[in-house]
Amino acid sequence: MKIEFKDVTFQYYSEEKPVFEHLSFTIEQGTTTAILGHNGSGKSTIAKLIVGLLVPNAGQILIDDVELTEQTIDEIRKRMGIIFQNPDNQFVGVTVRDDIAFGLENHQVPREEMIQQIEKYATLVDMKDYLDKSPEKLSGGQKQRVAIAGALAMETELIIFDESTSMLDPKGTKEINQMMRSLKENFQKSIITITHQLEEAIFADRVMVLNEGKIVLDGTPQVVLKEKDILEASGLKLIDGLDVLNRLEKDDFDHKSSIMEALWELIFKM
Ligand SMILES: Nc1ncnc2c1ncn2[C@@H]1O[C@H](COP(=O)(O)OP(=O)(O)O)[C@@H](O)[C@H]1O
Numbered sequence: 295m296k297i298e299f300k301d302v303t304f305q306y307y308s309e310e311k312p313v314f315e316h317l318s319f320t321i322e323q324g325t326t327t328a329i330l331g332h333n334g335s336g337k338s339t340i341a342k343l344i345v346g347l348l349v350p351n352a353g354q355i356l357i358d359d360v361e362l363t364e365q366t367i368d369e370i371r372k373r374m375g376i377i378f379q380n381p382d383n384q385f386v387g388v389t390v391r392d393d394i395a396f397g398l399e400n401h402q403v404p405r406e407e408m409i410q411q412i413e414k415y416a417t418l419v420d421m422k423d424y425l426d427k428s429p430e431k432l433s434g435g436q437k438q439r440v441a442i443a444g445a446l447a448m449e450t451e452l453i454i455f456d457e458s459t460s461m462l463d464p465k466g467t468k469e470i471n472q473m474m475r476s477l478k479e480n481f482q483k484s485i486i487t488i489t490h491q492l493e494e495a496i497f498a499d500r501v502m503v504l505n506e507g508k509i510v511l512d513g514t515p516q517v518v519l520k521e522k523d524i525l526e527a528s529g530l531k532l533i534d535g536l537d538v539l540n541r542l543e544k545d546d547f548d549h550k551s552s553i554m555e556a557l558w559e560l561i562f563k564m
């Protein structure tokens with residue numbers, strides 16, 4: 295799914311200033327894009343504009359070259375899945391199975407097909423053994439994986455993760471990050487991952503950094519992560535390895551370039 299923002303201006307009616315003005319970018323079909331920015335930089339606003347929960351004040355949003363409008367949104371919306379920050383707000387069913395089924399029921403998927411889809415995606419997120427359990431009993435990471443299974447079961451072309459790990463402990467965060475990586479590797483989906491944590495952006499094909507309503511960096515993680523000053527000025531916390539690299543860069547020592555290169559590679563393997 296190709297997503298295009300053309301000169302988009304958006305302002306919450308209660309606010310004095312727009313979140314952004316004349317924002318333009320294109321996300322190509324089948325790519326994994328990380329939208330990175332500090333709290334309040336406008337990331338969720340972008341996600342809500344893409345899924346049509348908010349409407350631009352000016353400019354256009356095009357999905358596969360079709361403008362998002364009141365007339366087109368319903369059809370386009372069916373092709374998108376979004377997973378929010380707090381897994382607790384995404385549960386409605388008595389069992390994990392009900393929860394994964396929820397979206398499918400709304401899409402009027404036949405029963406036989408539904409059963410298969412639920413099994414398939416529960417297995418994929420490693421939650422098959424929990425299908426008959428109550429979602430309330432699950433850990434945060436498990437809940438988020440069920441939410442992902444629910445979104446995957448709809449087989450949408452686009453999946454947006456909006457800070458889906460921010461309520462999780464380190465173990466849960468790692469689980470979800472691994473899940474996102476495997477989605478990227480095993481499906482031909484478009485993925486947008488929204489985060490304020492650099493480590494969650496490094497597996498993306500492309501990283502866009504937002505600050506004060508503007509895209510201040512845009513490129514591969516390898517390129518973007520090297521822009522220490524802009525990242526810091528954008529209110530982002532550098533990841534440990536990166537900080538070490540930056541400190542080493544200033545020093546002179548034997549085998550500097552090969553050590554630096556090895557560290558750099560290590561960061562991308564985290
Ligand atoms: N419903 C709302 N009403 C008014 N202002 C909002 C609303 N939601 C977000 N904002 C403001 O818009 C800006 C961008 O918010 P948001 O897109 O949620 O940022 P992020 O997801 O990057 O943390 C912030 O200044 C925030 O306070």
Ligand SMILES: [Mg+2]
Pocket residue numbers: 337338339456457
């Ligand atoms: Mg947000």
